[in-house]
Amino acid sequence: MAELKLFPIGLQDFSQIRRNGYYYVDKTDIVYKMTHTDRVYFLSRPRRFGKSLLISTLRDYFLGKKELFEGLAIEKLEKEWKQYPVFHLSFAGTKFTDLQTFQIYMNYKLGEFEEKYKITNKNGYEWGSRFSELLKAAYEQTGTEPVILVDEYDAPLLDTMDNSELQLVLKQEVRKLFSPLKDMGGILRFVFLTGISKFSQLSIFSELNNLKVITMKDDYAAVCGITKEELFSQMQPEIKALADKNNMTYEEACAALTKKYDGYHFTENSPDIYNPFSLLNALSDSKLINYWFATGTPTILTRLIKKYNMDPESFDKGFPATLEMFDSPTETATDPIPLLYQSGYLTIKKAEKGSRFILGFPNDEVRDGFCKSLLPYYATELVSKNDTFLMRFSDALEEARLEDALKEMKAFLSSIPYNAEKQNENHYKTLFYLIARLCTPYVVKTEETSAAGRSDMVVETESTVYVFEFKLDGTVEEALAQIDSKGYLIPYSVTKDKNGNDKKLVKIGVSFDSEKRTLGEWKIVE
Structure with a gap:
């Protein structure tokens, strides 16, 4: 029997995955293309879909850690392996319940950078001024352009969705942080921001007039998640092990994995994409259970559905929607569809002519978990x-x-x-x-x-x-x-x-x- 892969369950750090022999689904050809096409990007994907892993891959690439990329697609593409000063900010993992939490986090992160570049903070809570000084100092001290990587920029805003007053305060704080980036454009090598939701560019990124949103670009559809081709070409021994443990044929196991975890489409011509968190857990445990949904009950979403009296049955059958109905800013939405889509509870089931689509539940895991989360209300x-x-x-x-x-x-x-x-x-x-x-x-x-x-x-x-x-x-x-x-x-x-x-x-x-x-x-x- 073939040796089974060691999957990085719950591990989202590229360096640790590569140094410790964990299995990595190679996305570095897309990373190379991205870093040599534009300079300022935004990508929205659901939680636990590999955004943090992508950010850490970009971090190690820009830090010039060539040894971590041996045997991967980018090894043959990159010739220079130049080192850049990298500013990596992650808002994931912190619960932003008040302004003080945000201030403590930002002081800690910017304080780390200020210590590295020997800068004394003279600007207090003025994140824009502090960040601007840091970027200039890094550029002057290293002679190379800084790289900015921001993971889950919208975590403070999603945490305060039921408190509009506090959300507005934190939105202003986040905007202050990004405000100097427009004037810094000439010295920045690369800026990449990820999030779950899409808050309007006007409210958060108004200064980033060259922001390239790749959320619904076909070229980047598979940058996060695992495609059907990647699963069936690279993980056959693990599928066979799951089949044997569950008294299934190989074909039945493939069909069960597809029905349970597949079905995501993020662009008009997107390949079939599996939820990576659930899929890797299922193959690691040889069990077909609801992994992704068990990691977080969508309380905000169920609250929205109650508020708008929406029928979850329509999500099952699929319903028509225009692009503006779901790929729109969260704060201007008049129904829960944008947040349901951006959070991964709905996906594109079919692209029709023009900008018309059919949206629906992506798979059985989401359908069953969503229904179970609604039952207490009904x-x-x-x-x-x-x-x-x-x-x-x-x-x-x-x-x-x-x-x-x-x-x-x-x-x-x-x-x-x-x-x-x-x-x-x-x-x-x-x-x-x-x-x-x-x-x-x-x-x-x-x-x-x-x-x-x-x-x-x-x-x-x-x-x-x-x-x-x-x-x-x-x-x-x-x-x-x-x-x-x-x-x-x-x-x-x-x-x-x-x-x-x-x-x-x-x-x-x-x-x-x-x-x-x-x-x-x-x-x-x-």
Whole structure:
């Protein structure tokens, strides 16, 4: 058996990865192209997508550490390996909850540079003046142009999204830091800034009039993340190990990795890109679980969805959007779409003519994690109570105990605290969708649509397809009649189990009592 690679789990430092023999997906040809094309760049990508690793790769390249790049694409491209003074600022990892936190961080970082270049701080909290002096001193003392690398520039702004007053203060502080860069343009070799979100150039980077935004440029689509080609050409032994551990064929493991972690497209002609954090963890552990989503619940995003009353089901099916709808400044957005897209919870599923696109969930990991994070809002805030219901409901469905499953749902819905403001028909429609998405690890489809529409909830297990129709203050007969008249069963009439046999089709008509806010009667027809 081939020796398995040592993956750099949680490690985002190029130097450590190369010195300690960790596996590195070679992006240095793109690094060379970038550093020899323009001088001032901005790149937006979701969290844990390799932005910090890219920044540290640029840092070591500009520090002239040729030995770290042996065997990589750039070794044949670069001839000079010149050393430059590098100013590396990272706002990742610090929680900016007040102005003082920002001031402490900036004093510490600029203080380090001032000590290196023997400068006494005479400008206090005037970050622009201090940074300007540093850049001039570095240029004069070394005779070479300084390089500026800023990772997660927007962390202070995202941390304060629910406090507009503090966000405005920190926005001004960040802008002060970058203000001298326009006048320094003549002596700067390279400037590279990364972030998750896209705050308007006017509010942050108004002085950087030559800023090259490469977020949606095809040439740089794969600069972060792992492409399908990189995965299947370079990680075959690890895929085989995952397949063996999970009793899968190699082909089944490839399909499972694709379904779980693939699906990102950052530009119009982007290759398929896998979430690198989840993919490397899955191959390292030989497990197919939700790694990326488990590292941070999108509280800001769920708050936005509640505020704008958006339907997560549309993210599943995909919805049309213009470029202006999602590639727009965060602070001017009138809905959550830009932040959802920039944060990696939505991606480009298809590029259409002109500037029209279809956006949707990139993969199962994001879909399931997102739905689970929304459930406390639509059901009960007690996560353990939601999870207990989902386990009991899914077990009952898998064991074909349909009466028990419906009794579990009735009890669960009855226990949800009443909120007249939000518990309307759309609220319950979304709740049923979330339950269907989360109720069982065997679920294959919940979004199939017939020519005439779709049922309220479809759950497909290994042996059976259950089609539910809920009638608000109606009868079970009306619900069953709608399943028949609309042809909701038609998409599943040729569905096979793993042995090639037809799956059992079961339709369930349910009356929903709006006054009691739970299930009334139901009827099951096989």
